[in-house]
Amino acid sequence: MNATSFESTSQARYAETAAYGGLVDALGGIATVVLAIVGLTSFDPQGMAGIAAIVFGAALLVQGGTILSEYAHVMMPTGNVVDPDALRGEGLTAMLMVGAGGIVLGVLALLNIASTQLTSIAVIAFGSALILSSGSVKQLYLLENQALQSGASRSISKLLAGQMAAGSAGVQLLAGLATLVLGILAVSGHHPLLLTLTGLLVLGVTVLMTGGTLAGMVMSFMRPRAAPTRGPTAV
Numbered sequence: 001m002n003a004t005s006f007e008s009t010s011q012a013r014y015a016e017t018a019a020y021g022g023l024v025d026a027l028g029g030i031a032t033v034v035l036a037i038v039g040l041t042s043f044d045p046q047g048m049a050g051i052a053a054i055v056f057g058a059a060l061l062v063q064g065g066t067i068l069s070e071y072a073h074v075m076m077p078t079g080n081v082v083d084p085d086a087l088r089g090e091g092l093t094a095m096l097m098v099g100a101g102g103i104v105l106g107v108l109a110l111l112n113i114a115s116t117q118l119t120s121i122a123v124i125a126f127g128s129a130l131i132l133s134s135g136s137v138k139q140l141y142l143l144e145n146q147a148l149q150s151g152a153s154r155s156i157s158k159l160l161a162g163q164m165a166a167g168s169a170g171v172q173l174l175a176g177l178a179t180l181v182l183g184i185l186a187v188s189g190h191h192p193l194l195l196t197l198t199g200l201l202v203l204g205v206t207v208l209m210t211g212g213t214l215a216g217m218v219m220s221f222m223r224p225r226a227a228p229t230r231g232p233t234a235v
Helices: 002-040 046-076 089-110 117-133 138-148 156-187 192-226
Strands: none
Touching: 002 046, 002 192, 046 089, 046 117, 046 192, 089 117, 089 138, 117 156, 117 192, 156 192
C-alpha cells in the first residue's frame, strides 16, 4: 500500500517537473521573441542578437532534456517494449549539442568577437537543429501512446495532444527551413543583422509553440496515471 501511494505521488511530482520543463522552454521562446523585436527596433541589435542566441540555446537545452527524461520515464520503470523506430535519437542529440553551441556563440558575440557572423552561424545551427528534431515531440507522443496500450481508453485530451504534436512537427520543420535560409543569407552579407534577428524571432515563436505542446502533452498523459490508487482495496 505504501509502495503504491509512493509511486502515485512520484508520478504526480514527475508530471509537474516535466510540465515545468515545457513551460520554461516556452518562456525561453517568449524571451527570444522579445529580444529579437527589441533588436529590430534598432536598439543595440548586435547585443540583442547575442543575448537572444544565448536564451534560445538554453531553451533548446531545456527542451531536449525534458524530452529525453520523458523517454526514460516511459521505458525504464515499467520495462515497456517499444518499437525501435520510435527511438531515433539524432534529433535529440542535435538539439542538445546545438543548444550548448549556441550559448557559446552568443557569449562570444557579446564579447565583440565577430558578433554579426557568429550570431548568423548560430541561427543556421538552430534552424538545422529544428529540422533534425522536428519529429521528436510527435515520436514521444507515439511512444507514450504505445506504452499505454494496455489501458485502451483514449481521452479527448490524448487525442488533442496527438493533433498538437503532429501540428508542431510540421511547424517546426517549416520554421527550421526558413531560419536556415535566413541564416545563410545573413552569413553571405545580405543585411546580416536584420536577417539574423528575423530568424531569431521565428525561432522564438516556434519554440514557444513546441514548448507549450510538450507541456500539454506530458500533462495529458500523466494525469490518468496519477489518479488510480488501487492499493487500499486489496484484501
